[in-house]
Amino acid sequence: MSDEILDHITNKEYEFGFVTPIESDKIAAGLNEDVIRLISSKKNEPEWLLNWRLEAYAIWEKMNEPTWAHVQYKKPDFQGISYYAAPKQKPQLNSLDEIDPELRRTMEKLGISMEEQKRLSGVAVDFVMDSVSVATSFKEKLGELGIIFCSISEAIQEHPDLVRKYIGAVVPRTDNFYAALNSAVFTDGSFCYIPKGVRCPMELSTYFRINEGGTGQFERTLVIADEGSYVSYLEGCTAPQRDENQLHAAVVELVALGDAEIKYSTVQNWYPGDKDGKGGVFNFVTKRGLCDGNRSKISWTQVETGSAITWKYPSCILKGDYSVGEFYSVAVTNHMQQADTGTKMIHLGKNTTSTIISKGISAGKSQNSYRGLVQINKSAEHSRNFSQCDSLLMTDRCGAHTFPYIEVKNKSSKVEHEATTSKIGEDQIFYCLQRGLDQEQAISMIVNGYAKEVLNKLPMEFAVEAQKLLAISLEGSVG
Amino acid sequence: MEETITNNQIIDIERSVLSMVNVHAKAQLDQMQWPTTRDEEWKYTRTGRITKESWMVSPIQSNAPWQSLQIENLDVYTIVIINGQFYSQASTLPTAAGITIDTIAPQERIATSFGHFFEALQAAYCTSHLRIVIADKVQMDRPIHLIHFNDGQKVLSQPTLTIEVGAFAKASFIESFGSNSTEQSFGNRKLNIHVGENAHVTFDKIQDLHDNDFLMNDDQVHIAKSAQFTINTLTIDGGWTRNQLHISLDGENIEASLNGCYLPRRNQLVDNHTKVDHRFAHCNSHELYKGLLNDRSTGVFNGKVHVHLDAQKTNAYQQNANILLSDEAQMNSKPELEIYADDVKCSHGSTTGQLDDEAMFYLQSRGLSPDNARRLLTTAFINDVLNHVENEAVRAHVIQRLEQEGLLYH
Structure with a gap:
C-alpha cells in the first residue's frame, strides 16, 4: 500500500473545527447540590424531577468511574466543568428565516442547510446549540398526527406524565457512573412520542453540537413508540476544534411497545483531537432500547468517526416475545483516537432475534475495540443471534480488538459469533490498479465496499453525510 | 454474588506440611484473596465450594488404584504422582542417556512473584516439584x-511439573488425572513447558475425576523458534475443572495447536481459559474447543489471542462450538482478539446451539432410536477434537471412557 496515501490520511486535520461566536449564559464550574438546584430552577422544573436529580447525584457520588474499557486517558475533572450553558437570546421562531444568521452559517458549513433539508428530504430538524433547542421545524405538521417531537425541557413542562413514566425506565440512575451523572445534571435533549398505530411520515432528526468552550454536554433523549407505531430517528454530531478535552455523557432511552418499531441512526463526528492526541471529545454515552411489547423492533445504526475516546454500547433489551434487536456499526479511528464500542443484546422473551454487524477501521496509531454481550436467558426459548465483527487495519501501529461475551442459558436457542481481522489485500489493490483505477480510488472502493453492509442501513438522507464523514476521517480512501 | 472467604483451611494445610512451606510465597498469599465472580477472569466461575472445605496434605497411599488410569495397548514410561507427591517405587522411568528426571527440593525452588491466588497457593504449599529434562536432539522412543x-480424605495435591525439551528433540506426554470416587480432592497442578528450537512436542491431558473433585491446572508453555507444539485438553469427568493455558510463541515459524473437549453433566463446571501470545512474525496458531453440556452443568470458554506489535504474517485461528442438551445447562463463551500488527490473518468463531432437527429426523427415519441418533451426532461433534489426538491408543481410551459414561455412540 502506498505510504504516501496513508500519510495523507493520517495527517488529515479536523475540517469542522470552528467556534460559533454566540453569547452564552454559563454558570460557574463545579458540581454540588446547589448547582443541580440551579439547573432545575433555571429550567423551571417540577419538584419530582429536582428530587430525582438529587437522588441521582447521591448515587453518582458513591460510584467510581469504570476502568474496564480498553482505553487510556486522563480522567476528566468533574469539578472543572460548567454544567449549564444556554444561548442568551433564545429566539422565538416560526420560520427558518428568523434564525440567527451566525447559526445558519454554522449549519451551512456542516452541509446541513435547513432549506435543503426541508426541501429535499422532509426532515424535521431539532437543532441543539449548546444544550438548549433554538429551532424546531415541522412541528405543526407532526402535531396533526399526534406526534410529539420537542426538546426534553419542553416535554417536562408540557407532557410531564409521559416523561415521569419513562425517564430512567430503560437506563436507571444506578446503571453506571456516567448515566448517574447525566441524570443529575442533564440540561437538554430531545423527546419524541409516537402515538398508537401512527407511522411517522418523515425522518426525525437532531443535530447536537458542543459549542461553548469548557462546557460538558449532558443530553438526555427519550423516544417512545406506542403500540403499532414506527419512527426513524437520526442523530448527528460535529464539534468545533478545541485544545482541552471535553466530556460528553449522554443518555438515550428508547421504548418500543407492542408491534412498534424504532430505527435510531447516529453519525458521530465529535472533535477527535489533533494527530498527536491533543484535545478531543470524551464520548461516554449510555444508549439502550427496551423492546417492551411483543413483536417490537429496535434497530441501532451508527457511523462513528470522531471523539478522542469513545465508550458507547447501544443495547437492546428484548423483553417482548418475537421482538427484534439490531446493531449495525462502522467505527473509524485515526491518529491517537481510542474507541471501545459495541452492543448488548439481552434476550428475555421467547423467539427473540438479534443481529450484530460491526465493522472497525483502524488507522494511524489508534486503538479500536469491539465489546459486546449476547445474553440468552432461560426464558428466551428459541431465540437467535448472529454476530459478525470485522476489523480492518490500515497501518502497523494501530490496534484492533474484539471482546465478545456470549452467555446462553437454554437449549433451544442458537448463537453464532464470528470475527476476522485483516488488512487491505495486496491482491485486491493489484486487481483494481490493473483495471485502471489509481491507488487512491482503489483503497476508496475497497473500504467503501467493506462498510457498505452498514451504510446501506442508514436512511437515504443520512447515508450521504455518513459517507462524507467517512471520507473526511480517511481522506482519499472513501469516495 | 458475594462469596464468603475463610482462610481456615490454610491453617490445616500448614499444620500438615509445615516442612514444605515456601515462606516467600506464603507471605504473598497472605496478601491475596480467593478470586470471586467480581474478578473479570473469574466472572463465571465460583470458587466458593473450594473455600468452604478444609483441605489436608496426605501421605502417599501405596495401595491407591492408580493403575485404573493406565492406557491399554500403549507402551509408555510412567511417572506416578499420588496425592501430589512423586511415587518413585511405582514409576517406570526412562534410562536412556539424554533424559533426566529429578525432584527439586523446596529450598531450591526459586520464589518469584505470583500473578493469581491459585499460583501463590500452589507455590506456598507445593507438594512436590518434578523436573523432566530432555536433551537436544533426543528422540523419545515412547511417551x-x-x-x-x-486418594485420601479431603486431600490437597499441589504438584509442580517442569518440562524442558531441547532443540531438535521429539517427545510426547500424556497426563491423566484420577481420584478415589468416595472422597473429595482438590488438585492444583502447575505445569511449565519449555519447547526448544525445532523441537516437536505433543501433550495430551485426560481429566477423569469425580463429582466431588476440584481440579485447577495452570499450564505455562514457552516455545522457541521453528518448533511444533500440540496440547489437547480432554475433560471427561470431574465436579469443578479449570484449565488455564498460556502459550507464548517466543520465536518465528512456530506451529502451535491447542484443542479441547468438555462434556459436563449433573452440576459439573468446566472452565477453559486460554491465551496465545504471538510475539514474533510468521507463526501459526490453531485453536479448537468443543463442548457438550447436559443437565445443570456450566461451561466457560475464554480464549484470547494476542498479536504483539511487529508479529507480522501471523495466522491465528480460534473456534469454540457448544451444544446445550438441557435447558438447565449454560454456556459462557468469550473469544477475544487483541491485535497490534496489521499484516495478519486472525479470525475467531463461537457458536452455541443444539442438535440439528433435520439430522435427528433423518437418522430416525433410517431406524435409529432418538437416543442413538443423538449420540451419533454428538459423537461426530466431539470427534473433531479427538481427531487431533495423534496417539491412537490414547484416542481409543478416551472414546471408550466416553462410551462408558453413555456420552458417545458405540
Whole structure:
C-alpha cells in the first residue's frame, strides 16, 4: 500500500473545527447540590424531577468511574466543568428565516442547510446549540398526527406524565457512573412520542453540537413508540476544534411497545483531537432500547468517526416475545483516537432475534475495540443471534480488538459469533490498479465496499453525510 | 454474588506440611484473596465450594488404584504422582542417556512473584516439584505418562511439573488425572513447558475425576523458534475443572495447536481459559474447543489471542462450538482478539446451539432410536477434537471412557 496515501490520511486535520461566536449564559464550574438546584430552577422544573436529580447525584457520588474499557486517558475533572450553558437570546421562531444568521452559517458549513433539508428530504430538524433547542421545524405538521417531537425541557413542562413514566425506565440512575451523572445534571435533549398505530411520515432528526468552550454536554433523549407505531430517528454530531478535552455523557432511552418499531441512526463526528492526541471529545454515552411489547423492533445504526475516546454500547433489551434487536456499526479511528464500542443484546422473551454487524477501521496509531454481550436467558426459548465483527487495519501501529461475551442459558436457542481481522489485500489493490483505477480510488472502493453492509442501513438522507464523514476521517480512501 | 472467604483451611494445610512451606510465597498469599465472580477472569466461575472445605496434605497411599488410569495397548514410561507427591517405587522411568528426571527440593525452588491466588497457593504449599529434562536432539522412543491420583480424605495435591525439551528433540506426554470416587480432592497442578528450537512436542491431558473433585491446572508453555507444539485438553469427568493455558510463541515459524473437549453433566463446571501470545512474525496458531453440556452443568470458554506489535504474517485461528442438551445447562463463551500488527490473518468463531432437527429426523427415519441418533451426532461433534489426538491408543481410551459414561455412540 502506498505510504504516501496513508500519510495523507493520517495527517488529515479536523475540517469542522470552528467556534460559533454566540453569547452564552454559563454558570460557574463545579458540581454540588446547589448547582443541580440551579439547573432545575433555571429550567423551571417540577419538584419530582429536582428530587430525582438529587437522588441521582447521591448515587453518582458513591460510584467510581469504570476502568474496564480498553482505553487510556486522563480522567476528566468533574469539578472543572460548567454544567449549564444556554444561548442568551433564545429566539422565538416560526420560520427558518428568523434564525440567527451566525447559526445558519454554522449549519451551512456542516452541509446541513435547513432549506435543503426541508426541501429535499422532509426532515424535521431539532437543532441543539449548546444544550438548549433554538429551532424546531415541522412541528405543526407532526402535531396533526399526534406526534410529539420537542426538546426534553419542553416535554417536562408540557407532557410531564409521559416523561415521569419513562425517564430512567430503560437506563436507571444506578446503571453506571456516567448515566448517574447525566441524570443529575442533564440540561437538554430531545423527546419524541409516537402515538398508537401512527407511522411517522418523515425522518426525525437532531443535530447536537458542543459549542461553548469548557462546557460538558449532558443530553438526555427519550423516544417512545406506542403500540403499532414506527419512527426513524437520526442523530448527528460535529464539534468545533478545541485544545482541552471535553466530556460528553449522554443518555438515550428508547421504548418500543407492542408491534412498534424504532430505527435510531447516529453519525458521530465529535472533535477527535489533533494527530498527536491533543484535545478531543470524551464520548461516554449510555444508549439502550427496551423492546417492551411483543413483536417490537429496535434497530441501532451508527457511523462513528470522531471523539478522542469513545465508550458507547447501544443495547437492546428484548423483553417482548418475537421482538427484534439490531446493531449495525462502522467505527473509524485515526491518529491517537481510542474507541471501545459495541452492543448488548439481552434476550428475555421467547423467539427473540438479534443481529450484530460491526465493522472497525483502524488507522494511524489508534486503538479500536469491539465489546459486546449476547445474553440468552432461560426464558428466551428459541431465540437467535448472529454476530459478525470485522476489523480492518490500515497501518502497523494501530490496534484492533474484539471482546465478545456470549452467555446462553437454554437449549433451544442458537448463537453464532464470528470475527476476522485483516488488512487491505495486496491482491485486491493489484486487481483494481490493473483495471485502471489509481491507488487512491482503489483503497476508496475497497473500504467503501467493506462498510457498505452498514451504510446501506442508514436512511437515504443520512447515508450521504455518513459517507462524507467517512471520507473526511480517511481522506482519499472513501469516495 | 458475594462469596464468603475463610482462610481456615490454610491453617490445616500448614499444620500438615509445615516442612514444605515456601515462606516467600506464603507471605504473598497472605496478601491475596480467593478470586470471586467480581474478578473479570473469574466472572463465571465460583470458587466458593473450594473455600468452604478444609483441605489436608496426605501421605502417599501405596495401595491407591492408580493403575485404573493406565492406557491399554500403549507402551509408555510412567511417572506416578499420588496425592501430589512423586511415587518413585511405582514409576517406570526412562534410562536412556539424554533424559533426566529429578525432584527439586523446596529450598531450591526459586520464589518469584505470583500473578493469581491459585499460583501463590500452589507455590506456598507445593507438594512436590518434578523436573523432566530432555536433551537436544533426543528422540523419545515412547511417551511419558504422568499419572496423578488422589486418594485420601479431603486431600490437597499441589504438584509442580517442569518440562524442558531441547532443540531438535521429539517427545510426547500424556497426563491423566484420577481420584478415589468416595472422597473429595482438590488438585492444583502447575505445569511449565519449555519447547526448544525445532523441537516437536505433543501433550495430551485426560481429566477423569469425580463429582466431588476440584481440579485447577495452570499450564505455562514457552516455545522457541521453528518448533511444533500440540496440547489437547480432554475433560471427561470431574465436579469443578479449570484449565488455564498460556502459550507464548517466543520465536518465528512456530506451529502451535491447542484443542479441547468438555462434556459436563449433573452440576459439573468446566472452565477453559486460554491465551496465545504471538510475539514474533510468521507463526501459526490453531485453536479448537468443543463442548457438550447436559443437565445443570456450566461451561466457560475464554480464549484470547494476542498479536504483539511487529508479529507480522501471523495466522491465528480460534473456534469454540457448544451444544446445550438441557435447558438447565449454560454456556459462557468469550473469544477475544487483541491485535497490534496489521499484516495478519486472525479470525475467531463461537457458536452455541443444539442438535440439528433435520439430522435427528433423518437418522430416525433410517431406524435409529432418538437416543442413538443423538449420540451419533454428538459423537461426530466431539470427534473433531479427538481427531487431533495423534496417539491412537490414547484416542481409543478416551472414546471408550466416553462410551462408558453413555456420552458417545458405540
